Amino acid sequence: MNGKAKKWDFDTYDSIDRYDYIMRNVKRLRYDDTLAAVARKAMIKKTDVVLDIGTGNGNLAELLLQNGCKVIGLDPSTKMIELAAPKLAQFDGRFNIDVCENPFLAIPYPNNSFDTVVSTFSIHHLPGHDKQLAITEMKRVLKNPGGLIVIGDVIFKDNEDKARALAQYHDMEDEYQPTLDTFPFMFENAGFAVEIEQVADTVYIVSASLI
Numbered sequence: 496m497n498g499k500a501k502k503w504d505f506d507t508y509d510s511i512d513r514y515d516y517i518m519r520n521v522k523r524l525r526y527d528d529t530l531a532a533v534a535r536k537a538m539i540k541k542t543d544v545v546l547d548i549g550t551g552n553g554n555l556a557e558l559l560l561q562n563g564c565k566v567i568g569l570d571p572s573t574k575m576i577e578l579a580a581p582k583l584a585q586f587d588g589r590f591n592i593d594v595c596e597n598p599f600l601a602i603p604y605p606n607n608s609f610d611t612v613v614s615t616f617s618i619h620h621l622p623g624h625d626k627q628l629a630i631t632e633m634k635r636v637l638k639n640p641g642g643l644i645v646i647g648d649v650i651f652k653d654n655e656d657k658a659r660a661l662a663q664y665h666d667m668e669d670e671y672q673p674t675l676d677t678f679p680f681m682f683e684n685a686g687f688a689v690e691i692e693q694v695a696d697t698v699y700i701v702s703a704s705l706i
């Protein structure tokens with residue numbers, strides 16, 4: 496890595512127009528099941544205001560909006576957001592999506608703005624310690640008590656499990672995927688009660704509630 500952070504730039508990704516197709520065809524991700532599990536765990540009510548970080552193509556936001564809530568999406572990639580626009584037009588007035596350089600670490604909203612923060616397949620873009628900072632930042636914008644964070648992503652049991660998966664799945668990138676031996680404890684350190692649900696071999700949902 497030469498001391499340089501790994502960075503996946505979706506704006507220069509050649510196959511971005513095929514993003515949905517690619518995600519759905521990487522069967523080990525169980526992409527639609529993961530999004531559905533995050534939406535279920537988020538227990539959305541019509542009156543809820545939800546923040547979707549790394550909202551990208553808008554597929555999770557679309558599922559949430561079907562429950563009648565309001566969704567704010569943040570993503571650093573203009574091209575990913577362009578994929579979301581046609582899917583979300585039908586929810587005009589209940590959805591807003593902003594390009595934001597650092598949506599986990601500098602959320603451009605005041606304290607106590609959201610009932611729920613959700614994110615799918617995005618937190619693995621953050622290096623280790625940034626994840627703890629992101630949890631502090633997500634907590635800042637959540638209503639307290641009662642606020643909920645639900646994150647679905649590729650998560651490994653530990654670094655050995657990660658090495659095994661990288662050797663087994665040749666299409667898997669070595670990014671900053673969280674591990675179960677540290678990630679849930681970051682939420683507990685920040686005062687959340689945590690639940691874990693496994694969706695696939697290397698895909699988990701972490702739900703963290705402010706009690």
Ligand SMILES: C[S@@+](CC[C@H](N)C(=O)[O-])C[C@H]1O[C@@H](n2cnc3c(N)ncnc32)[C@H](O)[C@@H]1O
Nearest residue numbers: 505549550551571572575598599615616617620
């Ligand atoms: C694999 S896509 C997931 C998109 C969508 N949430 C889904 O489930 O299909 C990752 C998304 O994270 C965004 N992203 C990249 N770096 C990020 C960062 N540091 N913070 C938040 N989002 C980031 C990308 O632009 C992209 O839209």
